[in-house]
Amino acid sequence: MIDLKKIEELLEECLPKEDEGYGLLSSAMRYSILGGGKRLRAIMLIESFRLFSDDKELEEYTAYPFACALECIHGYSLVHDDLPAMDNDEYRRGALTTHKRYGHAMGILTGDALLNYSAEIITSAGENLEKNKPDYYMDNMRNFMRAASILYKNAGAFGMIGGQVLDVEGFKDNARPDENMLATMCELKTSRLFQSALCCGAILAGADETAVSLLDDIGRLMGLAFQIRDDILDVTASFAETGKDTGSDEKNNKSTFVSIFGLDAAREKIKELYDEMMMKLLKLPGDKSAFETLFGRLFSI
Ligand code: GRG
Numbered sequence: 001m002i003d004l005k006k007i008e009e010l011l012e013e014c015l016p017k018e019d020e021g022y023g024l025l026s027s028a029m030r031y032s033i034l035g036g037g038k039r040l041r042a043i044m045l046i047e048s049f050r051l052f053s054d055d056k057e058l059e060e061y062t063a064y065p066f067a068c069a070l071e072c073i074h075g076y077s078l079v080h081d082d083l084p085a086m087d088n089d090e091y092r093r094g095a096l097t098t099h100k101r102y103g104h105a106m107g108i109l110t111g112d113a114l115l116n117y118s119a120e121i122i123t124s125a126g127e128n129l130e131k132n133k134p135d136y137y138m139d140n141m142r143n144f145m146r147a148a149s150i151l152y153k154n155a156g157a158f159g160m161i162g163g164q165v166l167d168v169e170g171f172k173d174n175a176r177p178d179e180n181m182l183a184t185m186c187e188l189k190t191s192r193l194f195q196s197a198l199c200c201g202a203i204l205a206g207a208d209e210t211a212v213s214l215l216d217d218i219g220r221l222m223g224l225a226f227q228i229r230d231d232i233l234d235v236t237a238s239f240a241e242t243g244k245d246t247g248s249d250e251k252n253n254k255s256t257f258v259s260i261f262g263l264d265a266a267r268e269k270i271k272e273l274y275d276e277m278m279m280k281l282l283k284l285p286g287d288k289s290a291f292e293t294l295f296g297r298l299f300s301i
Helices: 004-014 025-034 040-052 056-081 098-102 104-132 134-155 160-170 179-204 209-236 257-261 263-282 289-299
Strands: none
Touching (some): 004 025, 004 040, 004 056, 025 098, 025 104, 040 179, 040 209, 040 289, 056 104, 056 134, 056 160, 056 179, 098 104, 104 134, 134 179, 179 257, 209 263, 209 289, 257 263, 263 289
């Protein structure tokens, strides 16, 4: 599995330097991204690329920047999700949330800047490819553009942001959504970025449609399982384990898998989703051990 240290180095290099730009914005961007996190989406994107290609140069020019861009998108979503107008959380990744550390206005602006920066990373990577590897550029631009399109659609109004709207508008004040509504919200809010990780990595490596569609499905199932896991941790884990405010869902009167169906049913659902994911994983080519390890670690709850 790709080394976590390598991903930290890539992120550290690609973000603006502390003293660049205006006011404390670069500092806040670095604080929001470099202060920990499991880097699941970056790891999955690179490991998905590796299922279909062992071309290290192509990986460096395409998969690495996409992995960094995806972590910036994920980071922005967490910064905004923690804001007083949303979950109003004080701690994330074991430290103060961005708005608690830098102020509310800077929390909003830092999230905005990170989302925009993700696009800057991708477009610069395209330019680098054209300048330094014109032959690769000709061969891979179509895949590159397709991956970029998937990345932003999944993050946007009909993807993650849409899911957040359902969450904010439809799940407050102890509303009792049924299982289908809950699943739709989670697929949009949480699954879409995992689907981006798996599909973008594969597409950049030149995977065929059957494989991309399988990966899309695995990402969807994984997001559901991941959200249920998060709901369970919110009521069972301590701050030391999660690094963030626990009991946040109850504080915000949010209906979750756990509050609606109970802990046992939530654990059972994760097991079902895990089994389905593993069955689909078997149908993919290449060495899948990184995914087996990752999914095993995440979902043995
Ligand atoms: C504000 C537009 C907007 C969207 C927010 C992702 C999201 C949408 C909200 C986060 C709510 C939440 C805690 C969902 C549970 C799943 C999740 C995304 C958890 C955090 O992801 P991890 O555990 O975080 O991968 P790290 O810190 O490891 O990177």
